[in-house]
Amino acid sequence: MPEHEADGQLATPTHEVRDFLQRRREQIAQRWADEPLFRTVFTVSRDEAVEAGKVVVDALAQVAESEQVEDPDSAGFSGVREQLARMGAARSRAGLSNTQVSSELAALRPPVENLLAADLEQAPPEHLRACSTVLTVLMGTLRLVAMQTALSEWQALSDRQRMQLLEVATPVIRLWDGIVAVPLIGTLDSARSQVVMETLLNAVVEQHARFAILDITGVPTVDSLVAQHLMKTVAAARLMGAQCIVSGIRPAIAQTIVHLGLDLDVITRASLSDALGYALHQLGTDIVNPGAGQR
């Protein structure tokens, strides 16, 4: 028999930590309020910082209750994610790097650990050690959750910037009254094709364009996916009452299209100027060269 004596039965370390968190909620929150992470984010009043601290303590207690101290996806954390994200974002805005924010999060552990040690002074040393370990793991998980949240915010930001870049990279040019063109340069993936389609169709409405020219001179390769995207754009434009012309099909691409067995059932022209000439002709305008006569 191990030496768990007089004390009666000891709670499991996880439950001990849970009880401790619930018991010492106020004190922990008070101590955290003095730490830079809380002090600098919740500047309205100290009480605000203490309240925010309590929310985090409650979440930790809930996670301990569920015995999932190592799981960043534990349901207990869901309530504090938003707050953690706000805190992280505030610190980033203040100019701190992710590493610095992370060490501020790490700084939340010692005050709690000291309180735990004081509370369990009378307990057998191995029990204190076990509880300490649980607390360390739990605080580590909290840090992970906070960093994860910060990263996904960053991911969202970079996604937004990527979309903006895509829009910038897709200029729609009005070539003539009723004719718009989009010169495509670079690789066309699904996301970009989507942006091209939307931008071009919106321009068709805004400019009352009966003709929309998709110039693919600058597109290095046309695989079946790209061809499919082109066809969708052509079909959508037709539904709106505009006609698409695909121009700038280089010989190599024409070959690929044939090899892929794709039937580009669409009006095509070798160059952008040929496409413009075709559209103008359809609109009843012709460009003539008075010197040289017919071309």
Add this chain to the structure above:
Amino acid sequence: MHTAAGVEACLPIRSDMDLVWVRQHVRQAAARLGFGLVEQTKLITAASELARNTLVHGGGGQMEATHLSSGGAQGLRLAFTDKGPGIADLDRALTDGYTSGGGLGMGLSGARRLVHDFDIDSTPGHGTTVRVTCWVGRPPRPREEA
């Protein structure tokens, strides 16, 4: 992994009129979550197709809308449930042009192309549930597990 931030609503699908409610509800929910115009239109159209399937082939049922949150991403999940005859050959039902009703045969297969996630569960004689999910922007990446 995705946290369900709560069932938003449960709408009956019993008549023509209900299809209009379904579309209006999905439009409002999608707009609230910040879906772009094209994404909204796709989702509402998918909902319309699936709700009509529920009504016409399933003999009526319901739609349940749930707001999802995963990492920073927001999504909307719609579940259409009926207690109708079910679908015996799912593969065939998901083929373009296949129709058991009077439509163009684009209902199921078309709706699938309009959403990010599509999941169908059908037991002949017991009914069908179709779940679709759309995310604002694009679907969240699966989180790497350590």
Add this chain to the structure above:
Amino acid sequence: MSDARSRPVTGHVPVLRLGDVLLVTLQGDLHDSTAQQLQQDLAETISRTGVRGVLIDISGVEIVDSFLGRVLAEIAAQAKLLAARTVVAGMRPAVAITLVELGLTLPGLSTALSTEAGMELLSQQAPVPRPGGPRQESA
């Protein structure tokens, strides 16, 4: 096709006659039965009046699903049998993108950017479109 027993909820979409053309303006969220009623009304009106064209303005329509898409295609097909040409005008970009993604490219349907462009199209072209698309290349 279910016989549309006049249901008070649904109502008719007004069909306007402008010379040789019937003009229909669709707005908002359409009931299935309203769309079917319109299809029937149009067939009757075309055969009664002998107009040469039907112009359907859908710029106010936010959703076209496969049902409404089928109704539009059927309106065009039945008008063609009655020697009238149908033009659908003003489809929004988001609706067009969705229809294409849905797999409905509605090849038999003539389209125009606006009602003005639609009227122009109806006034200048032969009443019945050739199969296989609106404008054919000449050379």
